[in-house]
Amino acid sequence: MVLALASDTWTAIGTLSLAGITAVAVVVGIVLALLEGRRDDRKRAEDRAAAERRRQEERGEAERRAAKERLDREDFEARQVVMEEMPVPKGNEFSRLVIVSWPLIYPVKQVEVYIASEQNSGGLGVRSCGHAGGDPYVRRDRRCQEFRVERMDDRREKPIIKFVDWHGNLYYQYRGYTRRFPQSTDFGTAVARLDEFIRTGPKPD
Numbered sequence: 001m002v003l004a005l006a007s008d009t010w011t012a013i014g015t016l017s018l019a020g021i022t023a024v025a026v027v028v029g030i031v032l033a034l035l036e037g038r039r040d041d042r043k044r045a046e047d048r049a050a051a052e053r054r055r056q057e058e059r060g061e062a063e064r065r066a067a068k069e070r071l072d073r074e075d076f077e078a079r080q081v082v083m084e085e086m087p088v089p090k091g092n093e094f095s096r097l098v099i100v101s102w103p104l105i106y107p108v109k110q111v112e113v114y115i116a117s118e119q120n121s122g123g124l125g126v127r128s129c130g131h132a133g134g135d136p137y138v139r140r141d142r143r144c145q146e147f148r149v150e151r152m153d154d155r156r157e158k159p160i161i162k163f164v165d166w167h168g169n170l171y172y173q174y175r176g177y178t179r180r181f182p183q184s185t186d187f188g189t190a191v192a193r194l195d196e197f198i199r200t201g202p203k204p205d
Contacts, residue, residue, distance in 0.1 A: 071180075077106050078171045079178045083113075083161050094131065094148035098159050101144040110164040113147040116174060116191045118156045124195055126160065126187040160191050174198075 086097040102108050111133060114126045130150035136143050149159070160174040170181050172190035177198055181190055 074165065074167055074169060075178075075180060078163075078165055078169070078180070080106055081108060081161075081163060081171070081173060081178065083159060083173060085159065094150050096149040096152045098129065098147040098149055098161075099144055100133075100147070100161055100163070101139070101142040102163075104138065104141055104143055107143075107166045108163045109166075110162070111145050112162045113149075114160050114162070114187045115149065115152060115157050116160045116187075116195075117153070124188075124191050126191055129159070160187060160194070162187065162190070 081100065081102045084099045084101070086099065088094060088097055098113050100111050100113065113129045113133065115129055116124050116126050119125050129147050131148040134146045134148075136145045138144070147159075152159075158175055160172060162170070162172050164170055170183050170185065171178055172181055172185070172187075172194060173179075174191055174194040175198060177194055179190075179194060179197070181193075
C-alpha cells in the first residue's frame with residue numbers, strides 16, 4: 001500500500017512537472033512570439049522609413065532636374081534677345097543707333113542700354129547712351145526698341161544691354177554674351193563679370 005501511495009505520488013509529481021514544463025514552454029513560446037512580432041514590426045517600420053527616404057530623394061532629384069531644365073529653357077529664351085548697332089549719317093544729333101529686338105512670343109521689359117568703355121587703368125566703366133529708348137514697334141516676327149547713342153568710340157566702347165524677361169529674371173548682354181544676374185546687379189558689376197567671363201571662359205556658340 002505504501003508502494004502504491006509512493007507510486008501515485010511520483011505519478012502526480014511527474015504530471016505536475018510535465019504540466020509545469022508545458023506551461024513554461026507555452027509562456028516561452030508566447031514571449032518568443034511577442035519578441036518575433038516586435039522584430040517584425042521594427043523591420044517593417046525600418047523598411048517603411050527607408051522607402052520614404054528613397055521617395056524623398058527621388059522627389060528631390062526630380063525637382064532639381066526640373067529646376068535645371070527650367071533655368072536652361074529660360075536662358076535659351078533670353079539668348080533670343082538680339083542687339084544690333086547701326087551707324088547713322090553725319091549731321092545727326094546722335095552717332096549710333098542701337099536696336100534691341102526679341103521674338104513676339106518671348107516678351108521682355110525694362111530694356112536699358114549703356115555704353116561700356118575701356119579705362120586707362122585697364123578696367124571697364126559704363127555710361128548712359130545719352131537717350132532713353134524709343135517706343136517699341138514690330139518688325140516681322142520681332143518686337144524692336146531703338147536707343148540713340150550720342151557718341152561711341154568703336155575701338156574702346158561697346159554697348160551693354162539690360163533686360164528683364166517675362167519670368168522676372170534679370171539678364172545682361174555684352175559682346176554677344178547673355179547671362180542671368182541677381183536682381184540687385186548694376187551695370188558696372190555686370191560688365192566686369194561678363195568681361196572676365198569672355199576673357200577666361202568658353203567661347204559663345
